[in-house]
Amino acid sequence: MNWFFGHPRNLVLFVAFSSVLAIPLPGTAQIHPIDTELYPTRGNPTSAVATRDGRYVFVSVTNVDQPNFSGPDAVAGGRKDAVSGIQVFRHVRSKGNHSELQPVTFVRTGSTGANGLLLLAGERTLVVGVGDEGVAFLDARDLIHGKAIPRFAHQTQGAGTFDVVAAPHGQFVFSSNEYGVVNGQRGSVGIVATHIDRQGRVTNPETLGQIAVGDVVPSLSISPDGTRLYVASELIRPQDAHSIAGASNPRLSKTDCVQRRGTPPRPNGYVSVIDAHRAAALKDDAVLTRIAAGCSPVRLTETADARALFVSARGDDSILSFDTLLLERDPEHAFLRSVSLGGAAPVGIRLFSKDHFLAVANSNRFADANGSLAILDVTGDPATAVPRVLSAGGFPRNLSLSADGSILYLTNYTSRSLEVIRISGR
Numbered sequence: 001m002n003w004f005f006g007h008p009r010n011l012v013l014f015v016a017f018s019s020v021l022a023i024p025l026p027g028t029a030q031i032h033p034i035d036t037e038l039y040p041t042r043g044n045p046t047s048a049v050a051t052r053d054g055r056y057v058f059v060s061v062t063n064v065d066q067p068n069f070s071g072p073d074a075v076a077g078g079r080k081d082a083v084s085g086i087q088v089f090r091h092v093r094s095k096g097n098h099s100e101l102q103p104v105t106f107v108r109t110g111s112t113g114a115n116g117l118l119l120l121a122g123e124r125t126l127v128v129g130v131g132d133e134g135v136a137f138l139d140a141r142d143l144i145h146g147k148a149i150p151r152f153a154h155q156t157q158g159a160g161t162f163d164v165v166a167a168p169h170g171q172f173v174f175s176s177n178e179y180g181v182v183n184g185q186r187g188s189v190g191i192v193a194t195h196i197d198r199q200g201r202v203t204n205p206e207t208l209g210q211i212a213v214g215d216v217v218p219s220l221s222i223s224p225d226g227t228r229l230y231v232a233s234e235l236i237r238p239q240d241a242h243s244i245a246g247a248s249n250p251r252l253s254k255t256d257c258v259q260r261r262g263t264p265p266r267p268n269g270y271v272s273v274i275d276a277h278r279a280a281a282l283k284d285d286a287v288l289t290r291i292a293a294g295c296s297p298v299r300l301t302e303t304a305d306a307r308a309l310f311v312s313a314r315g316d317d318s319i320l321s322f323d324t325l326l327l328e329r330d331p332e333h334a335f336l337r338s339v340s341l342g343g344a345a346p347v348g349i350r351l352f353s354k355d356h357f358l359a360v361a362n363s364n365r366f367a368d369a370n371g372s373l374a375i376l377d378v379t380g381d382p383a384t385a386v387p388r389v390l391s392a393g394g395f396p397r398n399l400s401l402s403a404d405g406s407i408l409y410l411t412n413y414t415s416r417s418l419e420v421i422r423i424s425g426r
Helices: 140-144 275-282 324-329
Strands: 037-039 043-048 056-063 085-093 101-107 117-119 123-130 135-139 151-153 160-166 174-180 184-194 207-214 221-224 228-233 270-275 286-291 297-302 308-313 318-323 336-341 346-354 357-362 374-377 388-391 396-400 407-412 417-422
Touching: 037 135, 043 396, 043 407, 056 101, 056 117, 056 140, 056 228, 056 318, 085 270, 101 140, 117 160, 123 140, 123 174, 135 140, 135 336, 160 221, 174 207, 174 221, 174 275, 184 221, 184 228, 184 275, 221 297, 228 275, 228 297, 270 275, 270 297, 270 324, 275 396, 286 324, 297 346, 308 324, 318 324, 318 346, 346 396, 346 407, 357 396
Parallel strands: none
Antiparallel strands: 037 417, 043 056, 056 085, 085 101, 117 123, 123 135, 135 151, 160 174, 174 184, 184 207, 221 228, 228 270, 270 286, 297 308, 308 318, 318 336, 346 357, 357 374, 374 388, 396 407, 407 417
């Protein structure tokens, strides 16, 4: 359990948050011209993750070699006709010493969903959120050779497992179960003991249980030090008895959240802060605090210095920022600012270039039009910052970053492509 105590947060979080969006960092970061390339995928891509050496990129895809699914998200994971899995790409050198991606193989996960991805410590095991089948573990070396056999850690019935994150050394995996019902709530965090061996292999994953954090839980993230989980819940239920901070703030607490034209208004969602140590032990007091987070919060990311949490509020077309110290000590005053980046329905978010910049996938998912990628410098005054906007495909969904920080990977879900954004001057 040493990974829980390796970076005591009390030592990290003693500095007061002095900026409305993020602490200014020394020096001036600049992003020079960005090179963008598109690569087709065999199905609708949700997430991408690259190996540390950059040689391979794993992409989760659904509806492989089939039309896009037009039904509601809540039933997507329970279909029997979908083919889902992992498409493997390899970086190869072409003329002029230019690197490009080449498709290598595809491996079925044996599920109707293939969503969030992560490589465990040592990169021997790839973990996938696979919808109603829960969490799947695949040997990365076998996967590259097209012969991996998934091993499942099932969650609750109809779980709709989406995102997965792991403790720093891979002993535990936590999943966002979007629709599974636990203690009368729709949506939970699953806890899986990986029993990872010295070679980084997972052959006998064990589901320990779930923590109810509904309603509708699309995503979660883990702090860089592994001590905190941040969980997005899209809705506050009318019967919710939990204490949720921010109820008096009109930027966070609402009753008129409408994303798709013609649908009834809904209440706002919220963010839960969970002690990862207590969660792994299934303690009743694992949830430390909850705070309202606008219309449909769907993705979260914390800065490396543990001082700011960014949340994409899809239904508000904006990015929210919170002081992570105050989230636990004074949640009523933790909210910092809401910023619009000039696009509709932001989903995926990713900090890069030493947290100087925030990339946002403006998904535009409820309109029949492509989305965009916005990049914002978060080191200065957000009131005067102008985002840089790049074109994207249909429903740009998730963002990931290469280990060396030189490449952003963006999945364009409905247009079935992987967008590779090469960053210079990082």
